Amino acid sequence: MIELLNVHKTFNQGKPNEHVAIRDVTLAIASRRITVLKGPSGSGKTTLLSILGGMARPTAGRILLFGREITSLPERFLTEIRRGTFGFIFQHFNLVMGISVLENVMLPAYPRGESHLLLRQRALALLKMFGLAARSAAPVEGLSGGEMQRVAIARALINDPQVIIADEPTAHLDTGLSAEFMEQMARLREEGKTIIMASHDPLVCEAAIVNRVVEMRDGRLSAAGVLP
């Protein structure tokens, strides 16, 4: 369970280009559910996703992760929590070019200091699960959009996080690949993962597997609907 209490986020505070991205948001995200933050561009979805995932700190308000306050933890501890709890899938995949698929998947686990051999085996198992075992040694720039998306998901799962955070995950995928992505998310939920996505794609927001859609506009929650 992740809770946000009266969260505000202002960029460039006190400067002429000050911008308020999130205004007084209070929200509770249930575990083992798929939650979608929906809204037009500039509504604050991505910023809220960053705050939920411990990537950005709120200007005001509190964040509770499984009942523990993490708002003002020093960077090192916050990074450690983020690394162990969250897996991120970015809109532009954000893979590191020039290195292999396998290395990309292993990257988030390097700072944990586990045995290289075990880590490699785990990464290969994930790639096999996503049908990419044969491409493990290939450099990522040669992959198709769908393959890159799957590498990004495998990378998000390498540290076995409880929560998957995906920002506009279908923005660069066609209908077929988008549907495939949603199926993978459904499977991960069955495995006990909590999934939070930001999207304005109807294929995501209206998908049957989504438990809850939180609508946003101008940095506020405009409505919150709970689907079965």
Next chain:
Amino acid sequence: MGSIEKQRSIIDFTLASLLRRKGKNAAFLAVYTLVVFSLASVMFFSQALRKEAVALLADAPELVVQRMVAGRHDLIPLSYVEKIRDIRGVRAVRGRLWGYYYDSLSGANYTLLVPEGFTWGAGNIAVGQGVARSSMAVKGDVMPFRTYDGRLARLRVAGVLPSSTELVSSDLILLSAEDFRILFGVPRRVATDLSVEVANPAEISTIARKIAMMLPDTRPIAREEILRTYDAVFNWRSGILLLILSGALLAFIIFAWDKAAGLSSEERKEIGILKAIGWDTGDVLAMKLWEGASVSLTAFLAGVILAYLHVFTTSAILFEPVLKGWSVLYPKFRLTPYIDLAQLAALFFLTVVPYAVATIIPAWRAATVDPDAVMRG
């Protein structure tokens, strides 16, 4: 164990990252190595030469007395020998005969010296390797000399000096006192200068002062002063070379600073990705530190090893003319390997540390941004 595995993984990634920009990094490494090579070569060479000179001068007399006429070195009367010998603390005084001879056939200047206890006898000479090469003389040959009054003197080469002493004996011809006096017309009652042996080294300066007072037309020179002059000459020559190299060095520093200090947008984005997927600032800095260390240590080691080979196996073939002096008779010799660890450490700190620091600062700046910059960017 965990932290070793962690560093191992980070090093793996760093090396894989470096290999991505193979051409650029290889070119940089080559220039970096060249700079270390040049600096280390000058350092090794001048150090070894100085060391050699000190070792050779160890056998030189503690004090040499020259006669001065109108501010110039002149022949010294042997009657001074007795006067100096009477000074308390002087163990022995000897007249020395030496001079220079220009050989118009080979266009070279030879140093002619009458050694103490010349065993080959009158009419014979022993020559250095350089003289043997330039005049194509071997043992048993006769070398022609023109005396001071234009007559021809024929001296037989009775021996060639060993190559181990070549740095100082290359242009040397050893001969008997009689032949020397005939060749240059030096009268029997004078010598080139006097060598003075002093029983107690602490008294050298006192004795030198006494000689100067007793014989005002003389100039006593202590061995320490000669060593200082050698030092100054070697320092001056390596200084000239360093000055020439400093242009290249400056260009390299600007190039290295630019390369290390400016992160490309691609590198900046990568740091953002690493932070977003769970690396903290320390991990990113460790990666950059490994990157800087691997590049600069490789260049340092390669440069130093190449310089060592260059100086001690090829006798510094590239810097030869500047460091050894300009002469027809280049001595051919192999320097005794000698490395001053303090200087090597200085070179290390001047080349490796600035580069490592230059890599770290911009990475630190990039790594302290919020990880969500990647989400927003």
